[in-house]
Amino acid sequence: MKKLINDVESVVPDALRGVAAAHPGLRVDVDNQIVFRASGPRPGKVGLVSGGGSGHEPLHAGFVGYGMLDAACAGEIFTSPVPDQMIEATAAVDDGAGVLHIVKNYTGDVLNFQMAAELSGEEGVRVESVLVDDDVAVRDSLYTAGRRGTGATLFVEKIAGAMAETGAPLAEVARVAREVNARSRSFGVALSPCTTPAAGMPTFDLADTEIELGIGIHGEPGRTRSAMRPARELVHLAMDAIHEDLPISGDTLVMVNGMGGTPLIELYIAYAAVVEHLAEKGARAARNLVGNYVTSLDMQGFSITVCRLNEELTRLWDAPVETPALRWGR
């Protein structure tokens, strides 16, 4: 394993020190691994707290700032943070209007946020939780852990964040967050595995002719292993998987997301294929993101997330945002 790190044990705090130094708009509690807006909570504004395992940068710390999150809790690589972090973040961002927890649907994240929400509630903070579960590669069912939360997390954080800035009440912010999740689906493809510092070796082996279809964002293998194909075919395959679960039509918000090790030039090639595909379906990408936003360390590959927009979601998406990884309108 060759990584630009100082020590396998200090990867997360070392990176958080860099985040703190790079972004004056953020306040970073390195010991507790929590990233806050430097400006602190705003009276009357609902607080947004998210978090999860590290290794998905810029998610979540890169989305803390005006128009998105108020705080993000960083766990170890691919390990959800602990309740203490969430409780502290929740207390710090609450200014009476209550706090929304944005939780990716993984057993670890769910259980830890659940414990934190209970204890925060006992401490008098009004907490609502929103589960993000957009990954169609995982069949949902009552008896399983359900679908994973992946790319749609960014959409939920941006749109709920914009709603919160308008001074909307907690119930309203939670409502729109759930609507974004309900209207969004994702599918991911890996061209290579990733290597976690702790394991020190690739999470799986893949021949030069093979790919993994239906991967998540934790270096896990996908639902199936398949033969490498041209970008256009891989994109159509992902779009069909999404369409099968939630028919794509009308105006959409589309993200072609890199897994961390795939260069931007390739993501643009994929995006060109996405637009072709949407046209065939009579739909269009009214808004888009192309880049590395929800990553899996150094994995090569991509994921596509499609959200069916309506007038309200489009307006909230376009609202000003000022975070390290997403910025427009100010």
Place this chain on the structure above:
Amino acid sequence: MKKLINDVESVVPDALRGVAAAHPGLRVDVDNQIVFRASGPRPGKVGLVSGGGSGHEPLHAGFVGYGMLDAACAGEIFTSPVPDQMIEATAAVDDGAGVLHIVKNYTGDVLNFQMAAELSGEEGVRVESVLVDDDVAVRDSLYTAGRRGTGATLFVEKIAGAMAETGAPLAEVARVAREVNARSRSFGVALSPCTTPAAGMPTFDLADTEIELGIGIHGEPGRTRSAMRPARELVHLAMDAIHEDLPISGDTLVMVNGMGGTPLIELYIAYAAVVEHLAEKGARAARNLVGNYVTSLDMQGFSITVCRLNEELTRLWDAPVETPALRWGR
């Protein structure tokens, strides 16, 4: 080789189609591989044209827009564009105030831009050219091709772009562009080679314990091969190489740039080390960028670019910019 592409022969046009679809603020001439601002030239404003081989995304197309470039010419992977493209771009963005060519110092780029500048001049366009040559890994000398242009290209495009938006004359825009280059130095380190679609195999072999020091942005080996070290030591080594050539002091603009395959979490770890190092030198990073900006396809590694700021450069850096890869203030 496993890449998210359709065909080795169509990598650049396929990617440009994606750029066109993703960014309504751009107009893309896919056949001639030129990216323009959709808004066209502004009367009285000096036009900025750059370009170079592809494979460095978001450079250059990602920096076309308000406050930066007016047009970017894309060559084949790692191959400078041809004079025809530059001549057409130059004519299209000129509105009487003249055009600045921002040229990275490589024989190919220099010769092609030189021919284009001559012919554009014959067609009545006032053209000034600025050479970017910031890479300290290459010893400069009268008898060689001189230093390479790497990370400082972004600084020159941003700051000269901001100057051009003020309506400053060509000579003034060229002056500040040259000043940025004169005050900037870079050094790069590769943890892995990259693979060009044409070659189909890594540009060099590197053991799991080895790195290349003093690399450029074309997958070429560096000045020396060395043993892998902790991020902190690699950063200090790069900073010392820069300092040796241009003493670092006072307020600086620092970019920790990923080579394309290195995840953001590692770049933040490197940035934390950069800030430590600056403090030791009694200098500070008044402004910074951390991310993948001037890449070398899927290469893993990083480069550091330091620019010694003054009041004017700081003001122009802070001025509003609206491009696909760099955006603030609007």
Place this chain on the structure above:
Amino acid sequence: MNTAMDTALFAAWIEETARTVAAERERLTGLDAAIGDADHGANLDRGFTAVTTALADRAPGTPGSLLVLVGNTLIRKVGGASGPLYGTAFREAGKTLGDTPEVSVAQLHAALEAGLAGVRKLGSAAEGDKTMVDALAPAVRALEAAVQDGKAPAEAIGAAAAAARTGAEATIPMQARKGRASYLGPRSVGHEDPGAASTALVLSALHTVAAR
């Protein structure tokens, strides 16, 4: 060993667990790499290292308070799925023991049963879902049987540890329905569940100290 277990023995159990988890860290992470996200060994090692420090800081006076402290520390330091689950198991077990200074095998069984119930409630996993439950549940049953047969602690705990190991191995052919492994669907078959494997380690650590 005498027939009742005191605070020192429980402290020794946790110490031995920390030692084996550290020793088996790579293997557990390897199991998790196959069907999860390659961090289970690192997670538990981090957790039990923190537990060791916590116990060194202030050694609790009773087996019950000791297990509660272990549980709270795991919840506060591990994260992931295993943190809350293992934490809850130890907390519930500890609470069941109350402040008794010495624990009989019957009480131990009641405690572990409470721990299992806590894990079931929190994670809503049933046996056969390919989780730690598939190791803990048979262990609790084996302990109950041993109590009925009036077996001595060491022997009873040995039976429980053996049942946990068998239960962990039995997860290999299972298709996961809970946790990350469930995302793999049919591809989760053929691998031992990391959490079940670590549960077997925790119980064999108890047997090691009980047999001294």
Place this chain on the structure above:
Amino acid sequence: MNTAMDTALFAAWIEETARTVAAERERLTGLDAAIGDADHGANLDRGFTAVTTALADRAPGTPGSLLVLVGNTLIRKVGGASGPLYGTAFREAGKTLGDTPEVSVAQLHAALEAGLAGVRKLGSAAEGDKTMVDALAPAVRALEAAVQDGKAPAEAIGAAAAAARTGAEATIPMQARKGRASYLGPRSVGHEDPGAASTALVLSALHTVAAR
């Protein structure tokens, strides 16, 4: 072959060059991967493919106009360092031939000498800098000597092609002072310069058709 070279022969030369460049594409790119950026084969192949199309569109009437068209096409299609350099070489050579319908060996020498001068002027590389100049310059000298000795075209051109190949091989021990390879400093030693290698190909292509 008759002692003078007509337009058909120059057309055949370019055709043969396009064929060998395509055949040697991987080798040239490999040489460039070692000390450059792994695109020289692709660049020249793209260029001469475009040249072939251009010549098919409108076959020029004289050797001179043909070489000028080749040069302009290379400048317009290749890019990189080799585009302007090769383009200039062919342009200058063509201009020197004027509109003569048949080219003598002496005229060919004058043309290649003009091409070399153009490359030198544009790239300001001297012999020993490890560039195409190290293949082209000795070829031009060899041709001049052959003219003095009154050698027949095929033989004279054979000598030039041989000198180019020798010159290309002689770049192996050199440390590059121009082009990308110069960035490698001492590490550029031990590799053949891609542009010198391709220049040798271009001249051996001329020999192939001249010897027919």
